[in-house]
Amino acid sequence: xxxxxxxxxxxxxxxxxxxxxxxxxxxxxxxxxxxxxxxxxxxxxxxxxxxxxxxxxxxxxxxxxxxxxxxxxxxxxxxxxxxxxxxxxxxxxxxxxxxxxxxxxxxxxxxxxxxxxxxxxxxxxxxxxxxxxxx
Numbered sequence: 859x860x861x862x863x864x865x866x867x868x869x870x871x872x873x874x875x876x877x878x879x880x881x882x883x884x885x886x887x888x889x890x891x892x893x894x895x896x897x898x899x900x901x902x903x904x905x906x907x908x909x910x911x912x913x914x915x916x917x918x919x920x921x922x923x924x925x926x927x928x929x930x931x932x933x934x935x936x937x938x939x940x941x942x943x944x945x946x947x948x949x950x951x952x953x954x955x956x957x958x959x960x961x962x963x964x965x966x967x968x969x970x971x972x973x974x975x976x977x978x979x980x981x982x983x984x985x986x987x988x989x990x991x992x993x
Contacts, residue, residue, distance in 0.1 A: 861913025862920075870921040878922050878929070883982065885918030890978045897971035 873881050888911050895908030923943075931939035954977075961970045 859913065861910045862916040865914055865917025866921055869918045870925075873922050873925055878926055879985070881918055881922050882926070883985070885915045885922070886978050886982050886985075888912075888915040888918060890975045890982075893971040893975035893978065897968040897975070899968060 869881060869885075892908045892911035892915060895904055895911060898904055898908075924940075927939050927943050928936060957973070958970045961973055
């Protein structure tokens with residue numbers, strides 16, 4: 859939460875001056891790094907560095923996702939767009955939590971974070987497989 863709190867404002871400010879998709883990419887890369895570090899059964903310092911990268915990911919992506927919704931939704935449908943985004947996000951988090959719990963219980967903790975890294979990488983591939991606006 860500390861890293862998230864400290865990074866959200868600067869990255870939000872940066873998103874007003876540079877490509878939000880580039881910042882979203884940086885946030886997804888931070889999440890991949892966090893997942894890989896948390897998958898390693900290493901020293902507690904590795905664990906805390908992984909948590910810091912997770913906070914950095916949150917600081918880089920959460921405000922930017924909201925800004926991208928506001929940028930792309932027609933003005934008369936912005937409320938609907940935010941509602942739909944939160945509905946889909948909630949369903950995705952529920953499914954991800956179920957998958958993570960099953961992986962944790964049946965395969966192990968490391969597999970949960972490795973799967974997170976794979977899903978994040980797939981997200982980046984999908985993001986760049988589409989033509990990006992200049993926002």
